[in-house]
Amino acid sequence: MRSISPFRANQDTPRRTSAISAKVAILLCLIAIAAASTLWAIRKSPSADVKPTNVLLITMDTTRADHLGCYGHPANVTPNIDAIANEGVLFEQCMSSAPSTLPSHSAIMTSTHPFVHGARDNIGYRLSQSNTTLAEVFQQKGFKTAAFVSAAVLNRHTGIDQGFSLYVDAGDETEILGQKTCDRAIEWIRAQTENPFFAWVHFYDPHFVYEAPANFVSTAPNAYLREIAYMDAQIGRIFDELKRLGHYDDTLIVLIADHGEGLGQHGENTHLYFLYNTTISLPFVMRCPQQIPAKTRIGSVVRSVDVAPTVLSIMNSDPLPIAQGTDLTSLISGSKGASRRPAYAETIAGHYTLGTSILRSLRVDNWKYIHAPRPELYNIDDDPVEMINLADKMPEKTEELREELRSLIAESPELIHDESSDLELSASDLARLESLGYVGGDDTQKPVAENEMDLFEPDGDDPKDHAADFEALSIAQHHLQHDELVEAEASFRKLADEFPDVIDLKKKLARSIFRQNRFDEPLKIYESLCEAHPDNAGIQYGYAKLLGKVGRRPEAITHFATAVRLDPEYAEAYHDLAIEIRDDGHAEDAIPYFRQAIRARPSYIRARVNLARLLLAQSKVEEAIEEFRGAVEVSPDEAELRSYLAFALLKAEKFEEAKAVAQQALKLDPNHAPTKRLLIEIEKAAQSTQ
Numbered sequence: 001m002r003s004i005s006p007f008r009a010n011q012d013t014p015r016r017t018s019a020i021s022a023k024v025a026i027l028l029c030l031i032a033i034a035a036a037s038t039l040w041a042i043r044k045s046p047s048a049d050v051k052p053t054n055v056l057l058i059t060m061d062t063t064r065a066d067h068l069g070c071y072g073h074p075a076n077v078t079p080n081i082d083a084i085a086n087e088g089v090l091f092e093q094c095m096s097s098a099p100s101t102l103p104s105h106s107a108i109m110t111s112t113h114p115f116v117h118g119a120r121d122n123i124g125y126r127l128s129q130s131n132t133t134l135a136e137v138f139q140q141k142g143f144k145t146a147a148f149v150s151a152a153v154l155n156r157h158t159g160i161d162q163g164f165s166l167y168v169d170a171g172d173e174t175e176i177l178g179q180k181t182c183d184r185a186i187e188w189i190r191a192q193t194e195n196p197f198f199a200w201v202h203f204y205d206p207h208f209v210y211e212a213p214a215n216f217v218s219t220a221p222n223a224y225l226r227e228i229a230y231m232d233a234q235i236g237r238i239f240d241e242l243k244r245l246g247h248y249d250d251t252l253i254v255l256i257a258d259h260g261e262g263l264g265q266h267g268e269n270t271h272l273y274f275l276y277n278t279t280i281s282l283p284f285v286m287r288c289p290q291q292i293p294a295k296t297r298i299g300s301v302v303r304s305v306d307v308a309p310t311v312l313s314i315m316n317s318d319p320l321p322i323a324q325g326t327d328l329t330s331l332i333s334g335s336k337g338a339s340r341r342p343a344y345a346e347t348i349a350g351h352y353t354l355g356t357s358i359l360r361s362l363r364v365d366n367w368k369y370i371h372a373p374r375p376e377l378y379n380i381d382d383d384p385v386e387m388i389n390l391a392d393k394m395p396e397k398t399e400e401l402r403e404e405l406r407s408l409i410a411e412s413p414e415l416i417h418d419e420s421s422d423l424e425l426s427a428s429d430l431a432r433l434e435s436l437g438y439v440g441g442d443d444t445q446k447p448v449a450e451n452e453m454d455l456f457e458p459d460g461d462d463p464k465d466h467a468a469d470f471e472a473l474s475i476a477q478h479h480l481q482h483d484e485l486v487e488a489e490a491s492f493r494k495l496a497d498e499f500p501d502v503i504d505l506k507k508k509l510a511r512s513i514f515r516q517n518r519f520d521e522p523l524k525i526y527e528s529l530c531e532a533h534p535d536n537a538g539i540q541y542g543y544a545k546l547l548g549k550v551g552r553r554p555e556a557i558t559h560f561a562t563a564v565r566l567d568p569e570y571a572e573a574y575h576d577l578a579i580e581i582r583d584d585g586h587a588e589d590a591i592p593y594f595r596q597a598i599r600a601r602p603s604y605i606r607a608r609v610n611l612a613r614l615l616l617a618q619s620k621v622e623e624a625i626e627e628f629r630g631a632v633e634v635s636p637d638e639a640e641l642r643s644y645l646a647f648a649l650l651k652a653e654k655f656e657e658a659k660a661v662a663q664q665a666l667k668l669d670p671n672h673a674p675t676k677r678l679l680i681e682i683e684k685a686a687q688s689t690q
Contacts, residue, residue, distance in 0.1 A: 051290065051291075051314070051315060051316050052250050052251055052252040052288050052290055052291065052314065052315065053196045053247070053250040053251065054143075054192075054196050054197045054198070054199075054247060054250060054251040054252070055138065055143075055197070055198045055199070055251065055252045055254070055311060055315060056199050056201070056238070056242070056251050056252070056253050056254070057108075057134075057198070057199070057200045057201070057254045057256075057307075057311075058200075058201050058202075058203070058235060058238070058253070058254065058255045058256075059105060059108065059200070059201075059202045059203070059256055059257065059258055060203055060206065060231060060255065060256070060257045060258075060283070061101060061150070061151070061202065061203060061204045061205075061206060061207050061257070061258055061259075062204075062206045062207040062208070062257070062258070062259065062260065062261050062270075062271065063206050063228060063231075063257040063260065063261075063282075063283060064257075064260040064261055064263070064278065064281070064283075065094075065257070065260070065281055065282055065283040065284075066281075067224070067225060067228055068081055068082070068228070068283050069081075069082045070082040070085035070086070070090055070283075070285065071090075071092075071283060073225075075219075075220060075221055075225055077218065077219070077220045077225055077226075077228060077229035077232065078228060078229065078232040079232065079236070080232050080233070080235050080236030080239055081232050081235060081255060081283070081285065083239075084239075084253055084255055084285050084286075084287045085285040086294065086295060087287050087289070087294050087295075088253070088285060088286050088287030088288065088292045088294060088296065089285065089286050089287075089292050089293070089296040089297070089298060089332050090284075090285045090296070090297050090298070091284040091285070091298045091302050091328075092297060092298060092299050093281070093299065093300065093301045093302065094256070094281070094282040094283070094284035094301075094302050094303065094304065095280055095281065095282065095301060095302070095303050095304065095343035095345060095363050096257075096258065096259050096260075096279075096280040096281075096282050096303075096304050096345060097113045097114055097303070097304055097305060097344060097345055097346070098114050098120075098259065098280075098345060098346055098347060099259040099260070099271045099272055099273075099274070099275065099279035099280050099345070099347055099349075100121065100122050100258075100259065100271065100272055100347065100349060101122055101151070101153045101154060101258050101259070102119050102121070102122045102125065102127075102153055102154065102158055102160065103117075103119050103120055103121065103122075103125075103346075104258040104259050104304060105154060105160060105202075105258050106119040106127045106131075106160060107304050107305050108134075108256065108258070108304050108305070108307050108308065109127075109133040109134050109135065109160060109162075109308065110127075110131050110132065110133055110134075110308065110320065110322075110323075110416075111134075111305045111306070111307070111308040111309055111320050111322075111323035111324055111325040112131070112305065112322060112323070112324050112413065112416070113305065113324055113344050113346070113412065114346055115346065115409065115412070115415065115452045116322075116324065116412055116413050116414075116415060116416060117131050117416055118131070118415055118416055118417050119158070119159070119160075120346075120348050120447075121348055121349060121352055122153050123352075124352070124446060126157065126158050126159040127158060127159035127160050127162065128159060128416060128417055129159065129162065130416045130417065131159075131162065131416050132320055132321050132322070133160075133162045133163045134163070134198075134307075134308045134311065134312070134320070135147070135162060135163025135164050135198060135200070136162055136163030137163070137312060137317055137318060137320065138163070138198040138315075138317065139163045139164075139165065139198075141317055141318075142195065142196070143195065143196050143197055143198045144165060144192055144195045144196070144197040144198070145163055145164045145165050145166070145197070145198045145199075146164060146165065146166040146167070146168070146185075146188050146197070146198075146199050146200070147161065147164045147166070147167045147168065147169075147199070147200040147201075147202070148168045148181050148184045148185045148188070148199075148200070148201050148202065149167075149168070149169050149170065149181070149200075149202040149204075150170065150175055150176040150177075150178065150180075150181045150202050150203055150204035150205075151170055151174070151175040151176070151202075151204040151207070152169075152170045152173070152174055152175065154169060154170075154202060155169040155170055155171075156169050156603065157601075157603065164200070166188065168184050171635055171637070171638070172605075172635075172638075175204050175207070176204070177205065177213065178203045178204075178205045178230060178231050178233075178234035179213070179234055181201060181202070181203060181234070182201070182234040182235075182237050182238060185199060185201045185238060186237065186238060186241045189238075189241060189242070189245070189247075190241070190245065201238065203231045203234060203235070205227045205228075205230055205231045205234075206224060206227040206228050206231060206261070207227075208261075208269075208270050210223035210224045210226070210227045211223070211227075212226045212227050212229070212230040213230065216229075216230050216233070218230065224261070224263065235255070239253075249289050249290075250290075251288075252286070252287075252288040252291070252311065252314055252315065253286065253287040253288070254285075254286050254307065254311060255283070255284070255285045255286070256282055256283065256284045256285075256304065256307060257282045257283050257284075258282075258304075259271055259279050259280060259282070260277075260278050260279045260280065260281055260282065261278065261279065262274070262276075262278050262279055263278065265278045265385070266278060266386070266464075266467070267464075267467030267468070267471070268467060268470070268471075269471065269474075270474065272347065272349040272470075273347060273349050273350045273359075273463055273467075273470045274347070274359065274463065274464070274467075275345050275346075275347060275359050275360075275361040275370055276386050277368075277380070277384070277385075277386060280345045280361070282304060284302070284304075284307075286310075286332075288314060291314050291329070291332075292314075292332055293332075293333075296332060298328075298331055298332065300331060300341070301341055301343055301363055301364075301365060302328060302331070302341060302343075303325055303341060303343045303344075304325075305323070305324050305325030306325040306326055306327075306328050306341070307325065308320055308323065308325060309323050309325045309326055309327045309328075310325075310327050310328040310329060310332075312327075313327040313329050314329060322413050322416070324344075324412065324413075326341060340364065340365065342362055342363070342364050342404065342408060343362070343363035343364075344360070344361070344362055344405070344408055345360070345361045345363075346358065346359065346360045346361070347359050348447055350463040350466065350470065351445055351447060351460060352445050352446060352447075353445070353470075353473060353502070353504070354466060354469060354470070354473065354495075354499050354502060355445050355460055355461075355499060355501060355502055356460045356461045356462065356463045356465075356466055357372060357373050357458040357459055357460040357461065357462060357463060358447060358455060358458070358459070358460075359371065359372055359463055360405060360409075362401055362404060362405040362408065363380070364401060364404065366379055366380045366381040366382075367379060367380070367397065367401060368380050368386065369398065369401035369402065369405065371402065371405055371456075371458065372458055372462050372463065372464065373458040373460070373461065373462040374391075374462050374464075375391045375398055375402065376389045376391055377389060377390040377391040377394055377397060377398045377401070378390065406453075406456060409452050409453060409456060410453055412452070415452065445502065469495065469498065469499075472491060472494070472495060473491075473495060475491060476488055476491030476492050476495060476508070477508075479491060479512075480492075480508060480511065480512055483515070485512050485515050485516050486516070488508075488512040489509065489512040489513055489516070492505055492508045492509040492512055493509055496509050503529060503533065503536075503539070506525050506529060507525075507526075507529070507539075507542055509525065510522035510525040510526060510542075510546070514546060514549070519546075519549075519550050522546055523546060523547075523550070526539070526542060526543040526546055527543070529542075529543070530543055530559075535566060536566075537562075537563045537564075537566040537567035537570055537573070538563075540559045540560075540562045540563040540566060540573075541559070541560065541563040541570065541572070541573045541576075543559050544556045544557075544558075544559035544560040544562075544563060544573075544576070544577075545576065547559060548576070548580055553580055553583070553584055556580050557577065557580050557581065557584070560573050560576055560577035560580060561577060563577075564577065564596070568600075569600045570600065571597045571598075571600035571601035571604050571607065572597070574593050574594070574596040574597035574600060574607075575593070575594065575597040575604065575606065575607045575610070577593050578590040578591075578593035578594045578597065578607075578610070578611075579610070581593065582614060587614055587617070587618065588618070590614065591611065591614065591615075594607055594610060594611035594614070595611065598611070598627075598630075602630075602634070603634045605631045605634055605635055605638075605641070608627045608628070608630050608631040608634075609627075609628070609631055609641070609644060611627050612624040612625075612627035612628045612631070612644065612648065615627065616648060616651065621648060621651050621652045622652065624648045624651075625645065625648045625649060625652060628641065628644050628645035628648050629645060631644070631645075632645055637668060638668070639665040639666070639668040639669035639672045639675065640665070640669075640672070640674075642661050642662070642664050642665035642668065642675075643662065643665045643672065643674055643675040643678060645661050646658045646659075646661040646662040646665060646675070646678055646679075646682065647678055649661060650678070650681065650682050650685060653685070653689070655682055655685060655686035655689070656686075658682045659679065659682050659683065659686070662675055662678055662679045662682060663679070666679070
């Protein structure tokens with residue numbers, strides 16, 4: 001029997017009807033093909049209607065763009081970063097606002113330049129609470145927010161923790177290896193099962209000194225690239241976890257450096273002091289399948305201040321109330337947006353340390369202008385390494401960019417400043433920053449003005465005339481931090497002679513001599529500094545420390561007291577004053593000064609612990625417990641602090657809680673011998689009362 005075609009159910013249908021049916025069938029097939037093609041296109045290309053759920057911001061400290069495979073480096077040691085660039089967008093020319101960590105990260109988070117957000121250097125400044133950060137916007141939108149940073153230069157006291165419900169910093173460590181930071185971030189991301197999240201992960205590994213872990217296997221041809229390769233491996237672990245959790249494609253991933261590294265070019269081995277592309281040109285890549293086409297490369301100049309507006313746009317979030325950056329989504333999509341984005345950068349590091357002029361730069365398309373006592377002009381297209389200064393040959397172009405720079409500053413928002421903007425670092429915090437290679441600024445050189453335009457004209461020597469001095473300063477600091485005291489003394493003595501008005505050099509010279517157990521000259525240095533600067537709290541504090549070390553306690557107490565009178569928020573001075581009073585046999589009188597130190601800085605763990613110990617010695621057990629609790633709250637990952645608390649609870653005969661706290665300490669550090677012994681004492685004491 002002949003089968004009947006479903007398109008020919010009635011064999012008597014006229015031929016014309018059959019022909020029409022055939023046409024209909026063809027049309028249906030074409031519609032089906034078109035629909036399938038449309039569906040495929042929707043799946044393969046970004047859609048403005050589909051938004052990612054989460055945001056992952058990864059910042060790579062001290063990472064030069066030209067040392068990543070996706071930016072053309074032949075070593076190809078960054079496969080994970082390269083993959084993100086291949087699957088999303090790579091910006092070929094991204095400029096930082098500053099060649100230093102805190103100012104540049106603050107610019108990324110606030111979309112404002114350092115002279116607006118106020119955190120202008122790594123030392124002596126903090127990001128004031130008056131700023132609004134990217135994290136704060138997401139927090140207000142209901143996102144879970146967390147940050148995991150790897151160096152003391154970004155600890156919470158810098159103010160950049162704004163908007164983060166969880167902020168895990170380096171604590172009392174100088175820096176944290178990428179693996180530990182990565183572990184912390186992955187643990188938190190795994191726990192985010194309900195709310196969308198905004199996570200910031202900061203890796204510090206490529207920063208000098210370049211020492212990747214010995215057990216890390218890499219084919220990188222030098223130490224700096226080896227550090228970058230190690231960081232890339234940790235970044236890859238986070239991506240693998242996102243894939244495992246099913247979040248890789250619904251997370252907007254942003255990878256950007258804070259600044260680069262000199263590596264010997266322009267007379268600068270590291271960074272901070274100059275504004276050449278070696279230190280302010282950044283790698284910047286983004287991945288978001290719903291919003292960003294793969295294999296996209298953008299050649300136009302963009303800025304780190306553009307990150308926040310772009311992220312907020314992609315996430316359909318409210319914009320920042322103040323922003324100097326622009327949304328790059330139209331540029332990413334290929335629309336004809338504003339192609340002219342003047343890129344501003346500044347550094348006050350030379351001015352702050354040796355009194356040289358502030359440096360500013362402006363990049364407009366292929367032209368780069370550096371505002372210095374001797375101005376510089378470069379055509380980046382023709383001279384990407386900035387070796388041919390055209391300022392004298394092209395005075396009209398130089399003046400044009402100078403005036404554009406002037407206008408940019410004049411038309412910018414006012415400084416976002418409040419009483420929290422200036423930061424008085426503790427001696428221990430300062431020591432940690434100095435061990436990272438940062439040189440403590442001289443407060444007498446700190447640029448202060450009611451209006452930024454008052455600081456526009458270059459004032460002081462040209463920094464490029466002192467490249468060797470900046471390098472000598474870094475070397476001297478390295479000697480001091482590594483107890484190479486004879487070398488440190490010689491270096492600081494030479495610098496102090498060359499820059500007699502820079503107080504900090506004299507202080508460092510005194511320290512390098514004193515630590516060799518030679519006391520007369522350091523005392524004379526500080527005596528003269530106190531006479532010349534009687535209202536400088538830092539000098540009074542330094543002199544008091546020195547007097548205490550040589551046993552002149554009454555004089556030390558007097559100068560500590562002067563320091564806190566001059567600066568009522570000087571936490572370290574209150575603490576050390578309390579120590580001297582306590583050791584002078586007046587324990588009760590020391591208590592208010594410990595409390596003042598804690599009031600000035602609630603996160604001051606050392607002050608809390610010393611106060612708690614003193615309270616315990618006076619049998620004020622409940623008060624001691626509260627101080628130990630406060631210390632644990634500030635630093636919950638410190639086993640020793642929990643051990644202290646457990647001991648105080650034992651003294652209060654709160655055995656069950658003491659046991660629980662001791663067990664928590666051992667969970668943090670299973671090999672902490674004092675806690676093991678304490679736990680035995682707690683169990684014995686508990687049994688004896690039964």
